Amino acid sequence: MTKDIFVYVEVQDNKIMDVSLELINKAKELIDSRKDFGFQVVGVLIGNKISNLAAEVIYYGADKVIVCDHADLSLYNTMNYAEIIKGIIKKYNPEIFLYGGTILGRDLAPRVSAKVNTGLTADATSIEFDPNDEFSKELWITRPAFGGNLFATIVCPNHKPQMATVRGNVFEKAIRCENKRGEILEYKYDIITNNAITLVRKIDKIQKKSDITKAKIIVSGGRGMSSNIDLLEETAINLKGEVGASRALIDEGLCPKTIQVGQTGKTVKPIIYLACGISGAVQHTAGMENSEMIIAINTDENAPIFDVADISIVGDASKILHELNTRFK
Amino acid sequence: MNIIVLAKQVPNTTEMKVNKETGTLIRDGIETIINPDDLAGIEAALRIKEKNGAKVTVVTMGPNNAESMLREAYGLGVDETVLVTDKAFAGSDTLATSKILAEAIKNLEYDLIIAGRQAIDGDTAQVGPQIAELLSLPQVSYVEEITDIEEGFITVIKSTETHSFELNVRMPALITTLSELNTARYMNVKDVWESYDKEVKKFNNNDLKLNKEEIGLKGSPTRVKKTFIKAITKKSEKQILNAAKAADVIVEALNPHL
Ligand SMILES: Cc1cc2nc3c(=O)[nH]c(=O)nc-3n(C[C@H](O)[C@H](O)[C@H](O)COP(=O)(O)OP(=O)(O)OC[C@H]3O[C@@H](n4cnc5c(N)ncnc54)[C@H](O)[C@@H]3O)c2cc1C
Numbered sequence: 001m002t003k004d005i006f007v008y009v010e011v012q013d014n015k016i017m018d019v020s021l022e023l024i025n026k027a028k029e030l031i032d033s034r035k036d037f038g039f040q041v042v043g044v045l046i047g048n049k050i051s052n053l054a055a056e057v058i059y060y061g062a063d064k065v066i067v068c069d070h071a072d073l074s075l076y077n078t079m080n081y082a083e084i085i086k087g088i089i090k091k092y093n094p095e096i097f098l099y100g101g102t103i104l105g106r107d108l109a110p111r112v113s114a115k116v117n118t119g120l121t122a123d124a125t126s127i128e129f130d131p132n133d134e135f136s137k138e139l140w141i142t143r144p145a146f147g148g149n150l151f152a153t154i155v156c157p158n159h160k161p162q163m164a165t166v167r168g169n170v171f172e173k174a175i176r177c178e179n180k181r182g183e184i185l186e187y188k189y190d191i192i193t194n195n196a197i198t199l200v201r202k203i204d205k206i207q208k209k210s211d212i213t214k215a216k217i218i219v220s221g222g223r224g225m226s227s228n229i230d231l232l233e234e235t236a237i238n239l240k241g242e243v244g245a246s247r248a249l250i251d252e253g254l255c256p257k258t259i260q261v262g263q264t265g266k267t268v269k270p271i272i273y274l275a276c277g278i279s280g281a282v283q284h285t286a287g288m289e290n291s292e293m294i295i296a297i298n299t300d301e302n303a304p305i306f307d308v309a310d311i312s313i314v315g316d317a318s319k320i321l322h323e324l325n326t327r328f329k
Numbered sequence: 330m331n332i333i334v335l336a337k338q339v340p341n342t343t344e345m346k347v348n349k350e351t352g353t354l355i356r357d358g359i360e361t362i363i364n365p366d367d368l369a370g371i372e373a374a375l376r377i378k379e380k381n382g383a384k385v386t387v388v389t390m391g392p393n394n395a396e397s398m399l400r401e402a403y404g405l406g407v408d409e410t411v412l413v414t415d416k417a418f419a420g421s422d423t424l425a426t427s428k429i430l431a432e433a434i435k436n437l438e439y440d441l442i443i444a445g446r447q448a449i450d451g452d453t454a455q456v457g458p459q460i461a462e463l464l465s466l467p468q469v470s471y472v473e474e475i476t477d478i479e480e481g482f483i484t485v486i487k488s489t490e491t492h493s494f495e496l497n498v499r500m501p502a503l504i505t506t507l508s509e510l511n512t513a514r515y516m517n518v519k520d521v522w523e524s525y526d527k528e529v530k531k532f533n534n535n536d537l538k539l540n541k542e543e544i545g546l547k548g549s550p551t552r553v554k555k556t557f558i559k560a561i562t563k564k565s566e567k568q569i570l571n572a573a574k575a576a577d578v579i580v581e582a583l584n585p586h587l
Binding site (some may be wrong): 012013078079082088094100101102104106107108109110111113114115117118119120121122123140145150152153154155156157158159194196197198199200202203204216217239240250257266271272274295297302309310311312313314315316319320322323324326327 | 337348355422423424427447453454455456457458459460462463467468469471484486487488489490491492493494495496497498499502509516549550551552553554555556557558565566567569570571572573575576578579580582586587
């Protein structure tokens with residue numbers, strides 16, 4: 001019998017990634033919505049010298065943590081990690097397995113899906129149990145789909161575990177609670193000698209100037225700003241924020257991919273998101289609609305961006321930003 | 330050395346719009362392109378070919394008219410193309426697609442398989458890693474640079490959120506490429522011209538002999554339950570403002586946070 005919701009807990013530089021904690025909390029919410037199932041939230045921690053982090057996973061809401069700690073696992077290796085997860089799935093039969101939509105998660109989860117022959121839905125923006133049947137364990141996973149403002153709800157009825165990847169900032173993590181108790185289980189790792197990939201060197205990334213996922217204010221531009229990118233930068237400096245962009249500006253080569261907001265870029269949740277000349281395609285809004293306040297400027301009063309905006313200004317974004325900047329002189 | 334590049338023909342979706350009344354895609358007049366991450370894969374393979382010598386084969390799964398994309402690939406300078414096509418394959422989700430492609434690849438020779446990271450029309454980024462698993466190959470996804478190839482090894486750089494890693498990978502192996510990896514060349518007029526005489530190899534399920542339970546809609550673990558247009562979540566009054574008034578409104582909203 002399958003049971004429980006498993007969450008892959010990703011660790012980078014001996015720190016748990018926020019997205020994993022967000023998923024732990026989401027799993028808790030799902031379980032609370034179906035108390036009769038008697039499911040638990042189980043974190044899965046794999047790596048080298050990571051056992052000390054298991055308690056943290058519990059403080060953030062997990063009932064159990066399965067730990068696989070081994071010196072061989074210090075360098076992430078898809079084959080070995082997927083093999084371990086397969087072993088864990090075979091041993092514990094989880095009903096559901098969630099992964100952060102990080103570079104690692106998007107590398108690992110599909111490999112696992114092929115290994116255990118189950119479905120995987122990428123970049124979920126909402127997850128719930130079948131809302132029409134309170135006894136159903138079928139997970140309804142919604143993601144932005146193909147083309148314009150379309151969403152698709154995906155199910156995986158006959159294969160287990162039901163799996164999804166979710167990007168950071170889509171769900172919220174719980175408040176850390178040190179009183180929380182849970183069980184820590186060790187998973188024995190049979191040495192797999194897959195040495196097809198070896199590390200030549202690890203390069204610290206040149207600290208990126210900006211990290212839009214942490215910015216409090218984002219001045220974001222779309223195709224409607226393509227001839228005035230400087231204005232976005234100037235405004236961001238004045239507002240002590242960061243510049244974001246729609247994919248249109250990345251495709252045109254005007255902005256780096258690192259600042260793309262949306263389904264295939266970053267998910268952001270700033271206090272203020274100023275959307276300038278962005279039409280508001282679902283792939284874009286998927287990455288910013290949880291911002292605390294959205295101010296949209298667009299010349300087209302029918303632009304869908306206004307459907308998610310708290311303040312909707314119909315007007316020329318370049319002129320307005322220019323005027324705004326004069327206020328800070 | 331044999332290199333297989335997996336490529337997909339996709340609609341130029343950044344220009345795709347939805348009919349809000351019917352909730353369906355407006356497909357009329359949408360041109361198709363080689364998926365950008367896959368195009369980077371083709372380019373990477375061609376550069377290896379130029380430097381080290383290699384035979385480059387492009388493999389795609391799709392309807393018959395995906396052949397036009399393969400002609401385009403010939404125009405770029407690849408040596409062989411394969412179209413994996415069968416009605417029985419229609420409706421496959423990513424895992425079923427991966428099984429079909431993996432089976433097709435078993436009929437070909439390869440040292441290196443290059444897949445685009447993800448297709449712009451689906452964006453699941455799953456097919457590469459799934460094929461690697463099905464063929465038991467080591468994989469490196471999100472490759473942003475190929476630094477070296479020699480003696481059965483390929484050296485690549487990939488980045489995570491915090492670090493970059495230079496990795497030495499024993500071939501046969503599968504890597505997935507980002508469109509940022511390189512800038513694709515233009516088609517060569519002579520190659521374009523000759524592409525019409527070249528053979529596009531076709532595999533259907535008589536060749537691959539996959540169990541019907543493993544492919545198409547039936548063989549797909551995931552199903553689309555429904556598609557819908559997002560309900561409007563918020564509605565604020567639209568204000569038609571001149572620049573000065575608009576700046577006032579924005580400053581007022583910003584003030585508590587500056
Ligand atoms: C699978 C997939 C994934 C995608 N992922 C992403 C993603 O992660 N992020 C993303 O952003 N997009 C993504 N897209 C693309 C997305 O569908 C849209 O094409 C894109 O967001 C459009 O960018 P835009 O709003 O800047 O451009 P457009 O849609 O061209 O809109 C430009 C807007 O600017 C307005 N405008 C023009 N001039 C002015 C002016 N002077 N002042 C004010 N307004 C003006 C116009 O009225 C228009 O509304 C994805 C697409 C697909 C198919």
